[in-house]
Amino acid sequence: MTRADVVAAARNPLAFIAARWTPDHRTVRRATLSALVMSVVIVVTGGAVRLTGSGLGCPTWPKCTDDSLTATGAMGVHGAIEFGNRMLTYVLCAAIGWAIVAARSQKPYRRSLTRLGWAQFWLVMSNAVLGGIVVLVGLNPYTVAAHFLAASALIAVAAVMWQRAAEGDAPPRPLVGKPVQQLVWFLVAASTLLIAVGTVVTGAGPHAGDSSKVERMPLDWETVAKLHAVLAWIVVTLTFALWFILKAVDAPKNPLDRTRDLFLVLLGQGVIGYVQYFTDLPEALVGLHMLGSCLVWIAVLRVLLALRERPETTVDLPGPSAEATVGSRG
Numbered sequence: 001m002t003r004a005d006v007v008a009a010a011r012n013p014l015a016f017i018a019a020r021w022t023p024d025h026r027t028v029r030r031a032t033l034s035a036l037v038m039s040v041v042i043v044v045t046g047g048a049v050r051l052t053g054s055g056l057g058c059p060t061w062p063k064c065t066d067d068s069l070t071a072t073g074a075m076g077v078h079g080a081i082e083f084g085n086r087m088l089t090y091v092l093c094a095a096i097g098w099a100i101v102a103a104r105s106q107k108p109y110r111r112s113l114t115r116l117g118w119a120q121f122w123l124v125m126s127n128a129v130l131g132g133i134v135v136l137v138g139l140n141p142y143t144v145a146a147h148f149l150a151a152s153a154l155i156a157v158a159a160v161m162w163q164r165a166a167e168g169d170a171p172p173r174p175l176v177g178k179p180v181q182q183l184v185w186f187l188v189a190a191s192t193l194l195i196a197v198g199t200v201v202t203g204a205g206p207h208a209g210d211s212s213k214v215e216r217m218p219l220d221w222e223t224v225a226k227l228h229a230v231l232a233w234i235v236v237t238l239t240f241a242l243w244f245i246l247k248a249v250d251a252p253k254n255p256l257d258r259t260r261d262l263f264l265v266l267l268g269q270g271v272i273g274y275v276q277y278f279t280d281l282p283e284a285l286v287g288l289h290m291l292g293s294c295l296v297w298i299a300v301l302r303v304l305l306a307l308r309e310r311p312e313t314t315v316d317l318p319g320p321s322a323e324a325t326v327g328s329r330g
Contacts, residue, residue, distance in 0.1 A: 018105040025165075028113075031095075031102035032165045035120060036158040038095040040294045042088055043151045047290040049085045050202075051283040055139045055214075057082030061132035089128055096120045099161065110169055116161035123154045139214045141203030148199050152297055159298050163305045168312030175252045176307050180245060184304055187238045191300045194231040198293060201228050206281060225277060232270060235296075239263050242303070258306040262299040269296055 009016040023031075049055055057071070057078035058064035064071050064083050071079035100117035103110065127150040134143045174181065201224050203217040243259045269292035276285035 014101065014104045017101055018109070021105050022107050023102045023105055025106075028102045028106050029162070029165050031099040032117075032158070032162040034095040035092075035099040035117070036155070036162050036298070038088075038092040039120070039151070039155045039158045040291070040298075042085075042092050043148070043155070043294055044287065044291050045085045045088055046147075046151070047287050049082055050144075051286055052078070052081055054078035054081040056135065058086070058135065061135045086131075089124065092124060093121070096124065096158075103161075103165070112169060113161065113164055116157055116164060119157050120154060120161070123150065123157060127151060127154065141215060141217045145196075145199035145203050148202070149196065152195055152294075155294055155297055156301055159301045160305065163302070164310075167310040170311045172308040172310050174308050175255060176246070176249070180242070180249070180251070181307055183238065183242055183245070184307060187235065187242065188300055188304055190231065190235050190238060191297065194228065194235055195293060195297060197224065197228045197231055201225050229273065229277075232266070232273065235300075236263070236266050236270065239266060254309075255303070255306045258299070258303045262296070262303050265292070265295050265299045268292060 049057070054077070057075060057080070060066060063069050064075070064079065064086075071083035096117060100114060100121065103113040103117050106113070127147065130143065130147050130150055134140070134147050137143055200217060200219065201221065204219040204221040204224050205216075206221070239259060239262050243256070243263060246256050246259060269289065272285055272289050272292055276282065276289055279285065
């Protein structure tokens with residue numbers, strides 16, 4: 001590597017890599033999928049921190065203690081769990097970084113795809129700061145709820161990037177009519193409300209995140225849980241209605257398949273939700289329910305994205321000029 005290469009790499013490392021590497025389509029898809037998977041993993045491990053009572057295992061931020069950046073042996077298992085979850089943020093950043101590099105290096109360059117990668121990066125940075133605030137305010141339930149909602153926003157952007165990596169940049173073409181599109185937007189809104197109310201169930205419920213006395217939302221937990229169940233049934237009903245309408249109008253296969261997938265995920269999530277409710281919220285089932293929440297959200301977004309298609313853009317190459325044609329004949 002020459003000195004000029006070193007200078008170029010230092011000035012714009014992404015452009016430097018892109019000039020020397022062109023990933024294939026499958027590599028870009030895998031990179032975006034890894035970012036999506038890690039965005040789900042960080043949510044589930046964050047739930048494990050709360051469910052094991054390790055939320056204040058590292059009592060301060062950004063250090064683990066006032067005197068140590070990392071967890072110490074004296075802090076026990078709770079310190080190790082909390083610090084381990086913090087370290088997974090770097091793994092998430094690495095996955096997002098790989099997605100950004102792969103998207104930037106793809107030929108032709110797709111600015112829209114790269115921007116989705118950077119959006120994920122800044123969401124992670126902002127949510128890391130919010131996570132620090134959660135610790136500094138002693139696991140205040142309102143900040144915990146905001147922390148989860150920000151993680152859900154990250155999953156949404158990661159899911160869109162994964163989908164866009166499989167598409168082209170041509171203008172989207174709708175595959176269904178306007179009434180069906182409106183129904184799906186109602187489904188998205190209901191799912192968003194379902195997730196938001198789920199954070200209230202968490203904030204009012206028994207799993208505070210630490211063995212010490214932690215503030216809870218001043219609401220009756222069972223009442224909020226019943227409201228959450230009603231919203232879940234609304235989402236299930238909308239999903240079933242959507243599937244029925246898509247069948248009736250003979251919709252393309254992709255929207256039908258994505259709606260079927262959502263319905264199956266909702267059924268599994270509903271079973272877990274009712275079992276955990278009637279068994280006094282065992283930690284393992286609550287963790288599975290958090291994973292199910294992420295999968296439901298991804299499935300809802302995939303239904304929305306399946307309502308249109310974006311084919312590859314084609315570039316018409318100029319043909320040979322008349323002079324060149326005559327010259328070749330001569």
